[in-house]
Amino acid sequence: MNYWLFKSEPDEYSLDDLANEKQGFGVWDGIRNYQARNILRDQVSVNDKVLFYYSSCKIPGVAGIAQVVKSAYPDPAQFDPSSKYYDSKATPEKPRWFCVDVKFVKKFDQVVTLKSLKMQQPLSEMTLLKQGRLSVQPVTESEWHYIVTLAKAQ
DNA sequence: GCCAACGTTGGC
DNA sequence: GCCAACGTTGGC
Structure with missing residues (x-):
C-alpha cells in the first residue's frame, strides 16, 4: 500500500466533483508530464x-482523501481529437499517456493549506x-499520518 | 548531444 | 498578472 498526492485545479475537477460521480469513481486523466506519467503507470496500485x-x-492545500480503484490504463483522451488532452503521436497500439480510476473517501472539514504544511518541520522534506x-x-507513510492528524486537529 | 528559446505550472 | 522553476522543442 502506497501513499500519493494528486494535484487538481478545483475549478477543473474538485473533490466534490469526485464525490458526486454517478458511476462511483472518477478517471484521473490528462496527466501530460513524463515524470508524473511514469509514477502513475509504474507505481500507483489499486487500494493506494x-x-x-x-x-x-x-487557498492551495490538501482537501481530502481519495483511493485508487483501478491501476494505470491508456488515457482515452489522448486518442480523442476533440479533447484538449489529444496527442497526435499516441496510438492505441503505442499509448503515450495513462490514467487511473479513483474513488472519493473523505473530505476534510477544512483544507489543510499549503501555508500550514510549510510550517511543519516534519514535512520539510515533502x-x-x-x-x-x-x-x-x-x-x-509518516507524512501521510502527519497530514491526516493535522486535518483532524483543525 | 548541446543549449537557446519557448511553454507550462503554480504560488504569490 | 508576475515570475521562478523546470520541462520541451528544435536548430545546429
Whole structure:
C-alpha cells in the first residue's frame, strides 16, 4: 500500500466533483508530464491512498482523501481529437499517456493549506515542498499520518 | 548531444 | 498578472 498526492485545479475537477460521480469513481486523466506519467503507470496500485490537493486556486492545500480503484490504463483522451488532452503521436497500439480510476473517501472539514504544511518541520522534506510542478507525487507513510492528524486537529 | 528559446505550472 | 522553476522543442 502506497501513499500519493494528486494535484487538481478545483475549478477543473474538485473533490466534490469526485464525490458526486454517478458511476462511483472518477478517471484521473490528462496527466501530460513524463515524470508524473511514469509514477502513475509504474507505481500507483489499486487500494493506494491519495491526498487530493488543490492547486492554482485561492487557498492551495490538501482537501481530502481519495483511493485508487483501478491501476494505470491508456488515457482515452489522448486518442480523442476533440479533447484538449489529444496527442497526435499516441496510438492505441503505442499509448503515450495513462490514467487511473479513483474513488472519493473523505473530505476534510477544512483544507489543510499549503501555508500550514510549510510550517511543519516534519514535512520539510515533502516532495510537494521541494519540487513544484509535479502533479502526481509520492507521500511517505509518516507524512501521510502527519497530514491526516493535522486535518483532524483543525 | 548541446543549449537557446519557448511553454507550462503554480504560488504569490 | 508576475515570475521562478523546470520541462520541451528544435536548430545546429
